Amino acid sequence: MAESTLSKQRMPWRIKIEPRLDEPPAWLPAAVSVGAIILALILGGVLIAFAGGNPFASYAHIARASFGDLGVLSDTIVKATPIILTALACSIAFRMKLWNIGAEGQFIMGAWGASAVVLAPIVPAESSRWLFIPVMIMAGMAMGAVWGFIPGYLKAKFNVNEIISTLMLNYIAISWVNFWVFAVWTEGGFQMSPKFPQAAWLPRLSEYAKSVPLFRGLTTHAGLLLGIAAAIVLWFIVYRSRWGYEIRLIGDNPNAARYAGINITRNTIWVMMLSGALAGLGGMSEVGGVVHRLQTAPIAAGYGFTGIIVAWLAKLNPLVIILVSVLFGALILAGREIQPSGVPKMIQGIILVCLIASDFLLRYRIRIVRGEEA
């Protein structure tokens, strides 16, 4: 008793935490997310300083090197394009509480599938763009879907933990592409395939520089359109279709879904395949729009993992994902030249940690009360 009076004397007020009974106000989630990112940038700055870097210079560099002029803005969007697709892939699986963290592998397999169309070749080399691009899109999505089907099937039939299985498939996909790049499609012993014919490239803005001079040198390619189209389609599936309703119900309350007669086994497999197909489309867009050849695994460059964070930050909303992807595209683009080289990855990790922690504020109300009230 004596102790509690003592603390009361010292502290005229105290912090009280109580569960929120009502829905949080509409502005709060966005505000909390922004606050979490600012906190993450501060923490990241402290760590950069600790590692001997200058955080202010690093952040100023990130801003300048990603939004400074039209050219770098275009490069930022190029980096954002694969992230949009991997984040969409993660979002639809996460919606059903399926933890697909294999977007990276599905992305790689999509890139492989699209490349096979050109390199195998499935389509004759002198074909037109109108044949190449649609077949590459289908092949990329199909290979991604296969890579999503495997863990989906294992989860549905044998209750195999999809986190581990999708991750293991990432490593298998890397070895698979390495084999093809080194042993079959190598160009003169280098760890890359020959360059695709121009007809297999996704059109770039710079191609239209003749009619629109502003587009000169801009690298933004049609993959962005694929990403935006996929986001819109996914938005309709999730929020406006019966299937989307089933997916959301299973995610929120699997028991209720089961009683409602929803087939969870079949949905698990289909959602994993859709998720894989979206990531695979990302891989197709990257080989068709950026590198124009198949390279060893770093082609995915962690886009699959960035997709997890972006999906979470966007609260799994397909349209918000587009915006958040641009921010992360900027981080990745500018981060390439920053020393130490792990900085972008570390900042992504810190952002995710702060985001998850900040969700607490949405579920609980923190009040400062006077001592007597308690």
Next chain:
Amino acid sequence: MDPIIILQAGVASGTVLLFAALGEVLAERSGVLNLGVEGMMLIGAMSAFSVTIATGNPWIGVLVAMFVAGLLSQVHAFIVITLQADQVVSGLALTLLGAGISLVLGEGLSKAGTVSLMPNFSIPLLSQIPILGPIFFTKQSVLVYIGYLLTPLAWYYINRTRPGLHLRAVGEYPAAADALGINVFRMRYFYVFLGGMLAGLGGATISLAVAPGWFSELTTGGQGWIAVGLVIFAQWDPFRAAVGSYAFGALRRLILDIQGPTVLFGMRNAFYYNPYLGFFLQMLPYAFTVIVLVIGSREAIRKRLGAPAALGTPYIRGERGQ
């Protein structure tokens, strides 16, 4: 391609998985799923290596690695135990965070050269046993022997001691444990910390014994995730975790060695003449992890075994239990 040498090296590299898996068994037994093992191993491997460079004493390196990884695990503990957030996403974040911090602080370490490693020695009498002696007790790192001691110790602690009983209670039915006066929150923090320390020890085992050095994310190469998979296969039992770990260690070693000889089992060794087939060999540990998960999950269904009942769910005081 001497099977004894493969198994001997396999036991050493399996020790990495063993430490990480034992740590995860303890954390999951208390009801906390920590998917950040890979990140904690990376930060352990990095700090063990860098501290050993700085001090010249690998023992200090190992201790610091355990402490730092334990510290990192507390980020996860705070988020999922106190803030009651989703354990899966938080674990993923921890892996990214651990990898990112290791890359930043480990910048330049890969060119740091060699350091003094943890000592290797043979056990006098035991190393004379035919077959088992050379595999388990000859010229192994001291960390390997620590692994032999830790496995039965963990089993005994979990199944035969009072604190172990409390640990299981907290993981199976936290509301009942709470009613008995066990501090559920403190216990979970503690076992997550212990799990983090062991993952850090696993990381230190890589950088100071099995594959000395710091090679950024390739240092662990997904072994943290394999360890998480092994825990499911092991049904949260330390001995099964040990068997799985050593088997995977041996497999890793076999993959390296099988590409060496020109003749294999009296036939032309395809892996020697076509090194590209090595890419398929590299897939094996990951493919086996998936297969092992299928086996483990089917067995769990058949025997009605399961994960600790409260695994993955936050404990909220005063809320009705499941």
